[in-house]
Amino acid sequence: MAAEFSRRTETLLDQAAAICEQRGANLTELRRTVLGMILDAAAPTGAYELLDRLRQTRRGAAPPTVYRTLDFLLEHGLVHRVERLSAFVGCVAGCTVDPDGESHTHAAQFLICRTCGRVVEMQDHDVSAVLARAAKEAGFSISNATIEAEGLCSTCRTARRANG
Amino acid sequence: MAAEFSRRTETLLDQAAAICEQRGANLTELRRTVLGMILDAAAPTGAYELLDRLRQTRRGAAPPTVYRTLDFLLEHGLVHRVERLSAFVGCVAGCTVDPDGESHTHAAQFLICRTCGRVVEMQDHDVSAVLARAAKEAGFSISNATIEAEGLCSTCRTARRANG
DNA sequence: CGAGGCTATGTAATACTATAACATAGGAGG
DNA sequence: CCTCCTATGTTATAGTATTACATAGCCTCG
Numbered sequence: 001m002a003a004e005f006s007r008r009t010e011t012l013l014d015q016a017a018a019i020c021e022q023r024g025a026n027l028t029e030l031r032r033t034v035l036g037m038i039l040d041a042a043a044p045t046g047a048y049e050l051l052d053r054l055r056q057t058r059r060g061a062a063p064p065t066v067y068r069t070l071d072f073l074l075e076h077g078l079v080h081r082v083e084r085l086s087a088f089v090g091c092v093a094g095c096t097v098d099p100d101g102e103s104h105t106h107a108a109q110f111l112i113c114r115t116c117g118r119v120v121e122m123q124d125h126d127v128s129a130v131l132a133r134a135a136k137e138a139g140f141s142i143s144n145a146t147i148e149a150e151g152l153c154s155t156c157r158t159a160r161r162a163n164g
Numbered sequence: 165m166a167a168e169f170s171r172r173t174e175t176l177l178d179q180a181a182a183i184c185e186q187r188g189a190n191l192t193e194l195r196r197t198v199l200g201m202i203l204d205a206a207a208p209t210g211a212y213e214l215l216d217r218l219r220q221t222r223r224g225a226a227p228p229t230v231y232r233t234l235d236f237l238l239e240h241g242l243v244h245r246v247e248r249l250s251a252f253v254g255c256v257a258g259c260t261v262d263p264d265g266e267s268h269t270h271a272a273q274f275l276i277c278r279t280c281g282r283v284v285e286m287q288d289h290d291v292s293a294v295l296a297r298a299a300k301e302a303g304f305s306i307s308n309a310t311i312e313a314e315g316l317c318s319t320c321r322t323a324r325r326a327n328g
Numbered sequence: 329c330g331a332g333g334c335t336a337t338g339t340a341a342t343a344c345t346a347t348a349a350c351a352t353a354g355g356a357g358g
Numbered sequence: 359c360c361t362c363c364t365a366t367g368t369t370a371t372a373g374t375a376t377t378a379c380a381t382a383g384c385c386t387c388g
Binding site for chain 3: 190192194195224225226228229232233236250
């Protein structure tokens, strides 16, 4: 029943399972499957693409199936939503177990390559700190931020240069 | 025929008209009306809300009417899209005339108050610079970035404190 | 003038993204 | 056993955005 994923994905899934267990959260087979599909993908995955894939093995899958699962994964910081793409990526950085077991959103930044569509997650503290400072100067206290940059990744830039 | 807007909005519209003229862009009555509706609103406005309002005076208005108009306004930097809200705000900062007349996207940051829904636009160079530097370290060159922070504006924080 | 091309808008249909509301199933614990 | 709670199933609908083709006005070039 369980889907087959890459070795790397399976490792990340095991980590996710450990995190969930520590928090008393239930990483069900459905949730594990969806997380695996997201982690296994080269680029961000849309909710309806996840749905299509789910349906190959799960007859009753419907939009709420996917969105509820995504809510769970988001809540536990196992995936992120990329607003620009209305799509989801796995969280591979800093998804450590919180002592308090509380849900927490990481202060992450995303670099989206407009050529290959891949997304790189950064967790640059300076970026968060400078944004927080600038906001504070405007009298604003930030609870969470979306930072998504579009551009060219090193691979694609090299390739472009090669092609003239 | 032309809608009535606040004095402030009319001023901004005149500036927008000047910018368009300088660029050889055509700020038609439709575009001016939509821009005015966005500028006049206290909070970001959704495309279908704009459509509803348009229909009050324009019989044939349909989704493409609004989206095409928004495309024009976005292209000329007269409005921004707030990804988190799927809504649009007027650009009031740094929307100066470029000598080259090219479309340009500002490096803007948005502060969204989760209580009152208002959005403040910042143009903090440090934020852009630090993000660009961090991206560069990851081998990434940014062409444009979305930075949206959610939190509490000073007004709402004060009000909350007053209420205990 | 009149043909052709260009920009802006009209019009109809549809695709894509997300949520609401209610139903069912199965385990944990009194 | 019954009840509560979590997870999922099921149906319907809301909200956001685009495609494709039609029309209308304007400009200009011959």
